[in-house]
Amino acid sequence: MLQSLFNNFTLLTTVIFFGYMIKNKMPDRLETALCIRILLGSSLGLLGVVLMYYNFPISGHAVADFRQLPILISVYMGGGISGVITTLFIAIYRLLFLYGLGMHSVIAAINAPVTFLIGLMFLRGRKTTMERLILTLALSASSTVIVISILSNGLPFKAIELYFPLFILAGMFTFSMLRYLRNKDDSIRMMREAANRDFLTSLYNSRAFEVKMEHKIAAAQRDKIPFTLLFVDIDHFKQVNDRYGHLAGDAVLLQIADVMRETFRPGDHIARKGGEEFVILVDRCDAEQIKMIAERLRSNVENHVFLLPDGGELRLTISAGSATYPNEHEEELIVKADQALYQAKEAGRNRVYRAADLFYEETIQKSIYRFP
DSSP states (O other): OHHHHHHHHHHHHHHHHHHHHHHHTSOGGGTTOHHHHHHHHHHHHHHHHHHHTTOEESSSSOEEOOTHHHHHHHHHHHHHHHHHHHHHHHHHHIIIIISOSSHHHHHHHHHHHHHHHHHHHHOOGGGOOHHHHHHHHHHHHHHHHHHHHHHTTSOOHHHHHHHHHHHHHHHHHHHHHHHHHHHHHHHHHHHHHHHTBOTTTOSBOHHHHHHHHHHHHHHHHHHOOOEEEEEEEETTHHHHHHHHOHHHHHHHHHHHHHHHHHHSOTTSEEEEEETTEEEEEEETOOTTHHHHHHHHHHHHHHHOOEEOTTSOEEOOOEEEEEEEETTSOGGGHHHHHHHHHHHHHHTTSSOEEESSSBSOSSOOOGGGOOOO
16 A cells, blocks of 8 residues: 555655646746647646556545546636646546546546536645645545545545645645745746846847847848847936936936837837947847837837935936847947947937938937036
């Protein structure tokens, strides 16, 4: 009995552990994809089927296994869709293939959807509390005890006394293992994210931006989709630090970062190069489209009222330069965008230039720039 119990439990935890490792290697964006939920539900369903063959005796005429746990885990990790698939695998196999179709098979198969409904009612993914988990395991164990009692024409109290704690302990250990793995992955993900972010603005830092740039160039070469590199510099930012202090300068940088997030799309990558300099990878943007996008950013900054820590207000402008792939060679994108930014600053600031030509022929008067 102990060996069978150990085999059942070892198989359950081993498969779940390595399955989670495989899942963790997939890109984050696929975690909620339908195909991943279907794969998760199918894998746990097959695990439940295998667990039926590693049963253990709990009385002279009754055997049990942990097939209900894959159903609960499927609901916990993949939601209703995954749980339904796992339930169907286990219920159909128990009904038609394990011991053949009969009244006993029907009664035993019903336990799978009952377990699914219990999990659906009480498990809430990451929000599942310990109380909810214990209640879910207790109800699932109770439904299994009832089914086994019906099939065995009554189950001795000693058998119930044995199965109940075994199932709950197995469930608690399995879910604790899943939570540990998930918390560990979250911690690693947070550390990686922190290493790629600017400490002040939470935008990408220069190191992370270089990686994004390499990926974007490779994707553009493969898919023939243009993108634009946009350099941005806050005009006369040194005067902010000199006149109002570095706390005011930090407040300005934080607000500039917010304006950029509101201006650009989620697929665009924004980074702080250092000091008052920023760089943006504008996805699916050609040399004509960047005119409107960059001008919108310039206008948004010019019209924004920057709030200082002492309650004061400030008006600022930016200068920007852009270079577009494939108009510019990939090896010259950074140099060309930087040259365009330099031209914009030399021409009087508060304007945007492309690498190829000026955005605007008209001269922007210096009086437009307002610095209290």
